[in-house]
Amino acid sequence: MRAEQAPSRSDGGDPAAIPNTRNGEVTQCKPLKNALEVTSLMANAIRILAIDAVQKANSGHPGMPMGMAEIALALWHRHLKHNPANPHWPDRDRFIVSNGHGSMLLYALLHLSGYDLPIEQLKRFRQLHSQTPGHPEFGRTPGVETTTGPLGQGLANAVGIALSEALLAREFNDEALKIVDHMTYVFAGDGCLMEGISHEACSLAGTLKLNKLVVFYDDNGVSIDGCVKSWFADDTPRRFEAYGWNVIRAVDGHNVNAVDAAIIEARRAQQPTLICCQTIIGKGAPHKEGRCDMHGAPLGAEEVAATRAALKWPFAPFVIPDEIYQAWDARESGARAEREWRARFDAYRSKYPAKAAEFDRRVAGELPAGWSEVARALIARANGRAEALATRQASQQAIAGIAAALPELLGGSADLTDSNLTQWPAAKPVRPDANGVQWGNHIHYGVREFGMSAILNGIALHGGYLPFGGTFLTFSDYSRNALRMAALMRARAIFVFTHDSIGLGEDGPTHQAIEHLASLRLIPHLDVWRPADSVETAVAWTQAVARHAPSCLALSRQKVSFIPRNAAQIAQIEKGGYILRDWNVEPAPETGIRRAILIATGSEVGLALAAIEPLALRGIAARVVSMPTTTVFDRQDAQWREHVLPRGVKRIAIEAGVSDFWRKYVGLEGGVVGIDTFGESAPAEALFEHFGLTVDNVVNTVLKTI
Numbered sequence: 001m002r003a004e005q006a007p008s009r010s011d012g013g014d015p016a017a018i019p020n021t022r023n024g025e026v027t028q029c030k031p032l033k034n035a036l037e038v039t040s041l042m043a044n045a046i047r048i049l050a051i052d053a054v055q056k057a058n059s060g061h062p063g064m065p066m067g068m069a070e071i072a073l074a075l076w077h078r079h080l081k082h083n084p085a086n087p088h089w090p091d092r093d094r095f096i097v098s099n100g101h102g103s104m105l106l107y108a109l110l111h112l113s114g115y116d117l118p119i120e121q122l123k124r125f126r127q128l129h130s131q132t133p134g135h136p137e138f139g140r141t142p143g144v145e146t147t148t149g150p151l152g153q154g155l156a157n158a159v160g161i162a163l164s165e166a167l168l169a170r171e172f173n174d175e176a177l178k179i180v181d182h183m184t185y186v187f188a189g190d191g192c193l194m195e196g197i198s199h200e201a202c203s204l205a206g207t208l209k210l211n212k213l214v215v216f217y218d219d220n221g222v223s224i225d226g227c228v229k230s231w232f233a234d235d236t237p238r239r240f241e242a243y244g245w246n247v248i249r250a251v252d253g254h255n256v257n258a259v260d261a262a263i264i265e266a267r268r269a270q271q272p273t274l275i276c277c278q279t280i281i282g283k284g285a286p287h288k289e290g291r292c293d294m295h296g297a298p299l300g301a302e303e304v305a306a307t308r309a310a311l312k313w314p315f316a317p318f319v320i321p322d323e324i325y326q327a328w329d330a331r332e333s334g335a336r337a338e339r340e341w342r343a344r345f346d347a348y349r350s351k352y353p354a355k356a357a358e359f360d361r362r363v364a365g366e367l368p369a370g371w372s373e374v375a376r377a378l379i380a381r382a383n384g385r386a387e388a389l390a391t392r393q394a395s396q397q398a399i400a401g402i403a404a405a406l407p408e409l410l411g412g413s414a415d416l417t418d419s420n421l422t423q424w425p426a427a428k429p430v431r432p433d434a435n436g437v438q439w440g441n442h443i444h445y446g447v448r449e450f451g452m453s454a455i456l457n458g459i460a461l462h463g464g465y466l467p468f469g470g471t472f473l474t475f476s477d478y479s480r481n482a483l484r485m486a487a488l489m490r491a492r493a494i495f496v497f498t499h500d501s502i503g504l505g506e507d508g509p510t511h512q513a514i515e516h517l518a519s520l521r522l523i524p525h526l527d528v529w530r531p532a533d534s535v536e537t538a539v540a541w542t543q544a545v546a547r548h549a550p551s552c553l554a555l556s557r558q559k560v561s562f563i564p565r566n567a568a569q570i571a572q573i574e575k576g577g578y579i580l581r582d583w584n585v586e587p588a589p590e591t592g593i594r595r596a597i598l599i600a601t602g603s604e605v606g607l608a609l610a611a612i613e614p615l616a617l618r619g620i621a622a623r624v625v626s627m628p629t630t631t632v633f634d635r636q637d638a639q640w641r642e643h644v645l646p647r648g649v650k651r652i653a654i655e656a657g658v659s660d661f662w663r664k665y666v667g668l669e670g671g672v673v674g675i676d677t678f679g680e681s682a683p684a685e686a687l688f689e690h691f692g693l694t695v696d697n698v699v700n701t702v703l704k705t706i
Contacts, residue, residue, distance in 0.1 A: 038327055039256055042077065043069040044311045045112060045324050047284050050104035051307060052317040053125035053132070055298045060126060060134065063281040063294035064102030067220050067253070068187060071277055074259035075185060075216070076109055076330070079267075083334030084114035087142045090363045090463065091341045093182045094145050094161050098154030099189035099218065100135040101296065107132050110143040112320070112328035117142060119318055138461065138489045146461050147489050150481050152195030153454045155215065158186045159201040160458020160467075162213035162272070163437070167410070167430070168464045170439035172359055177348040179341070179359065183267070186215040190228050193217065193236060200451025205272045206244030208430070208437045213272040214263065218253070220281040226292045237276055246273040253277030270436070286310045362408045362464045365492065367546060374405040375542035382538040383570060386562045391555040391602070392498040394534035396421035398541040399468075403427070403441070406466060406545065410459060412443035413470040413496075414452045419557075420470030420498045449475045453482035453495065460491040466545065468494035472504075473513035473554050476520065486550040487526040494544045500530065500554040501656035502691060503603055508681030513554075517601075518661035520552055521630055529629045530554040530655075532605035533563045536628045539573040543632075556603050558684050563605065563626075576632030577644050580605065581612060583621040596702045597645060599625045599665055600654040604673075604693065608654050611698040620702060623649075630665075650706045656693055671705035673698055 046069040054060035081093040097106045104125065110117045117131060124130035131141045135149030145161070148154035162184040169180040192198055205213055217236065221228055237247045246269035252258045259277065266273035282294030285307045299307060308314070315321065349356035361368065378401045382394065389397075403409045403424050412430075413422040423442055430440035445452035452469045459467040476483065476497055486493050502512045520528045527547065529540035537555070544551035563580065572578035583595060596615070600608035608624045615622045625644055627633055633641070645651065645665065652671040653662035659674035666672060675691050688694065 039073065041324055042327055043073045043256070044284070044313055045320050045328070046072060046105060046108045047311065048308070048313055048315075049108040049111070049122060049318070049320070051299055051304055053104050053107070053122050055301070055304055056123060056317070057126040058298055060104060060298065061101040061296045062104070062299060063220075063222075063296070064099055064189065064218065065105035065108065066283050066285065066289070066294070067279040067281045068102065068105055068216075068218050068277075069283070070254045070256045071187070071216055071218070071259050071279070072105055072109055074256045075263060076113060077328070078260050079183075079263050080185065080330075081182060081337050082113075082143075082330065083338045084110075084116075084143070084331050085335060086338060087115065089338050089341070091180065091182050094158070094184045094462070096145055096148065096154045096158045096161070096184070096186045097136060098148055098158070098186050098192045099151065100148030100154060102187070102189075103132070103134065103136050105187070106136055106144065107141070110141065112325065113330040114328075114334075115143045119320075123318055146458065147485055150485065151189070151191040152193075152197040152201075153457075153482060153485060155186055155188050155192050156197050156201035156451055156454035156482075157458035157461065158184050158213060158215075159205045159210065159451075160455035160460075161462040162205065162210040163208065163430075163443075163455065164459045164462035164465055165212055166208075166210055166437045167439055170437070172355060174348065174351070177344055177351065179345050179348050183212045183214060186213070187218060188215055189218045190220070190223055190232055193234075194232055197450050197454060200448035201455060202240065202245070202272075203243050204446065204448065204451065204455070206240075207432060209244070209270065209432045210272045211270050211436055214266045215272070215274050217274055217276045218279055219276050220279045220290075222281045222290070222292050222295065224292060224295050237274070240274040244271055246271045248273060248275045251275055251277050253279035254283060284311050358407070359464075365463060365548065368405065371405070371546070374401075375546070378402065378542060379535060379538045379570060382534040383565070385534065386564075387534060388559050388561050389534050390557055390559050391531050391533065391537045392419075392421045392557060394531070394537035395496065395498075395541065395553060395555050396424065397534070398538045400424035400426070402541060402545060407441075408464065408466045410441050410443070410465040410467045411469070412445050412452065412467070414445045414449045414475070415447045416471055416498075417442075417444065419472070420496055422468070422470040422496055443469070445469060449478035450482055453479035454485070456493040456495070457482060457486050457489065457491045460486075460493040461489070466492060466494070468496055470496035470498060472499040472511060473497035473501075473516050474499070474511050476513075476516055476552075483520070483526065483550070483552070484523055487523045490525055490549040492548050493550050495550065495552045496555065497552060498555045499557045500602060501556070502675065502679045502687040502693075503556055503558040503656065503684045505557070505684040505687065506681055509678040512679030513657065514675055514678060515658045517554055517655070517657045521661065525549050527551040527629055527631045528554065530602040531628045532600075532602055532626050533560050535563070535565065535570060536573055536626070539570075540628060543574055554602065558603065560603050561606050563609070573626075573628065574632070575636050575640060576629040576634070577625055577627035577636075577641075579623060579644055580626040581609060581622075581624040583623050594619050594706065595621045595623070595649050596706055597623045597625055597649050597651045598654060598698070598702070599627055599645075599651060599662070601627055602655070604654040604656060607693060607695065607698060610695045611702070614695060614699050615702055618699070618703065620706065622702070652698070652702050652705055654693075654698060656688075656691070669705070671701040673701050
């Protein structure tokens with residue numbers, strides 16, 4: 001017994017023939033009888049590990065793992081292509097637990113099948129720094145493909161993963177040498193399908209005919225509040241049929257053979273498949289199964305004992321018989337599957353050496369040789385043009401230059417392509433065809449901001465593409481939790497947000513971002529860029545491309561002036577904040593220190609520059625600091641930050657957004673020219689005047705401050 005190093009046997013099969021420990025003594029059970037008993041025990045091993053871990057942690061969600069055990073057994077034991085010794089094998093099947101509260105199901109599967117997740121980690125379920133957190137976390141546990149918990153997002157991530165597989169297959173596969181050929185499987189519950197993101201993502205998946213996507217719907221009719229029929233009475237099969245999905249109805253989720261047959265049928269389909277599995281939450285708990293209190297609480301010692309008795313499981317907590325480990329062990333079959341793929345890839349490499357090298361590079365997430373030169377040339381072109389452009393236009397120019405050097409760039413927009421300017425001359429739209437989805441490098445996501453953002457996360461997690469997607473900055477609210485999840489996972493995705501302020505004008509306060517920049521800057525690990533002109537925009541793009549974590553670009557609708565810089569200043573942009581114009585007059589002796597630092601971002605950098613001369617006429621020397629990204633500036637060493645923002649000099653921040661954020665830089669004694677109300681509907685010029693984003697107001701604010 002791997003768990004407690006108890007003696008092992010080679011009888012094979014049923015737990016009844018296995019030595020086991022109970023109350024500290026070794027007992028002997030009757031010999032195994034048949035394969036059905038083995039199947040039952042394999043499923044019950046999942047149930048018991050979930051029960052034991054939740055009970056030991058005194059918190060968790062045992063109901064889903066107990067209810068989906070046979071579904072997991074059918075998939076993992078009979079179909080899933082994976083290698084526990086190499087969780088990053090490119091052609092593995094992907095498995096997503098979208099109903100991530102049932103994390104112990106996944107941890108049990110990973111442990112039993114041979115991943116590097118020892119029983120000690122299951123015993124530390126939900127404990128500090130363990131590999132078994134309350135919800136699955138990408139990068140913490142081997143075999144976890146994405147962070148899930150906020151319901152529906154794992155399902156949307158899976159759409160991005162399946163889309164990546166389909167596009168890579170079209171781009172790289174030879175008919176006789178398929179190096180990209182894997183499935184994406186998802187476990188999802190009622191909660192995932194109640195969330196609106198499920199509609200956004202699944203509608204697009206059906207349209208694009210992502211036939212290698214299979215979703216198992218855990219239809220147990222229960223959520224935390226009770227029986228869901230009072231608030232979730234959808235005809236779910238018909239809903240998914242309307243999306244264009246293949247739907248397999250009324251599968252007995254506790255019958256391994258029935259689930260197995262459904263998977264075989266799903267793998268033959270030409271559309272994504274929803275397998276509707278009828279299950280009982282907490283299956284096996286004699287006094288609690290089917291009840292809503294099975295969802296998210298330990299069973300309690302008495303019910304744990306009753307469940308062990310009902311399942312005829314005589315072993316101590318966290319003890320799994322060796323024979324059951326052997327039945328679950330996927331290391332040999334996984335290694336064999338990977339060897340077969342690698343032989344196929346070697347043949348592919350011999351036939352297509354350049355394409356094989358490109359595939360390797362892209363799957364590894366590496367930039368091509370010479371990328372630094374490409375980035376420098378891109379910035380130099382922007383500087384050489386010296387154009388007054390909206391930064392969204394400058395972004396489009398940058399995208400075109402990057403796409404020419406990075407074939408993995410995969411763009412898109414949530415139905416605002418011509419406003420976000422996310423397309424480029426050589427872009428090819430992704431479209432469905434008779435065989436699934438055509439290859440393309442620009443996705444029309446439709447009006448699905450949240451779905452788009454979560455799909456971008458899935459594309460980034462799959463590997464092979466560097467995704468970006470656009471919408472208006474104010475609609476980042478729709479995708480907020482997907483942005484947070486991108487940051488939590490450090491997913492390499494780029495979120496393009498245009499129309500970044502009241503500068504969008506007549507569309508009014510519903511479309512004018514006020515608090516959005518500040519709120520996005522508060523998300524850990526998320527870099528937020530608001531460039532001032534075409535040069536800063538080019539730098540923002542090159543930095544976002546090179547970063548192995550998410551970035552946001554906030555871009556203007558209106559034109560901004562080109563800002564001349566020297567070579568040193570251009571190089572300093574990547575530090576996040578730098579001195580754009582230094583003190584222009586000496587302090588007046590009779591008034592002492594008469595200096596001020598103007599900190600500005602985006603379109604307001606021009607406003608700060610315009611205030612220099614009128615301030616000088618009043619005997620005030622103004623240093624202008626452009627701070628395109630506070631998040632990057634904050635990561636610089638103290639010496640650089642002190643160089644740019646020396647102590648003892650009053651600071652005034654200027655940005656068309658909420659003022660409170662800037663107190664971290666200017667202090668309570670500093671000044672802020674910002675906006676602390678919602679916007680108005682009017683031409684942009686009138687709005688800047690109305691809200692005090694003017695040179696006169698900047699000058700007056702400086703005078704009041706110093």
